[in-house]
Amino acid sequence: MNASAAPSATPPVLVYDGACPVCSQYVRYVRIRESAGALLLVNARDGGPWVERVVQEGLDLDEGMVLFYGGRAYHGVDCVHMLALLSTNLGAFNRLNALAFSRPGLARVSYPVMRAGRNLLLRLLGRPKLHLG
Numbered sequence: 001m002n003a004s005a006a007p008s009a010t011p012p013v014l015v016y017d018g019a020c021p022v023c024s025q026y027v028r029y030v031r032i033r034e035s036a037g038a039l040l041l042v043n044a045r046d047g048g049p050w051v052e053r054v055v056q057e058g059l060d061l062d063e064g065m066v067l068f069y070g071g072r073a074y075h076g077v078d079c080v081h082m083l084a085l086l087s088t089n090l091g092a093f094n095r096l097n098a099l100a101f102s103r104p105g106l107a108r109v110s111y112p113v114m115r116a117g118r119n120l121l122l123r124l125l126g127r128p129k130l131h132l133g
Contacts, residue, residue: 010037019128032083032088064111080097084107
């Protein structure tokens with residue numbers, strides 16, 4: 001699939017690992033402002049054009065989620081940072097998400113800890129990594 005055939009980045013699209021309980025809960029609770037558009041959630045384990053686009057762009061979903069927004073792909077720490085900037089302040093989860101990830105420096109410190117926890121949890125649950133691409 002070439003870039004011109006890839007799906008448009010509008011509305012915002014979040015590609016995540018649906019076998020990861022942490023990832024699944026994160027996408028369940030994250031809320032973005034209406035002005036950003038309705039967030040489309042894509043479970044990478046289901047495949048499809050958005051997952052193909054992630055692979056085509058050389059992004060590793062085992063290293064982090066991918067947000068397609070505004071014509072760009074945000075991966076890993078950049079993804080959660082952008083989601084924090086786009087999120088509403090409604091609910092404790094979204095306020096905590098904004099606190100942890102809206103500042104780039106803090107996001108760069110906290111994200112690797114979160115990713116390591118995801119990898120450990122997958123291992124403990126006996127769930128394989130995605131290994132796409």
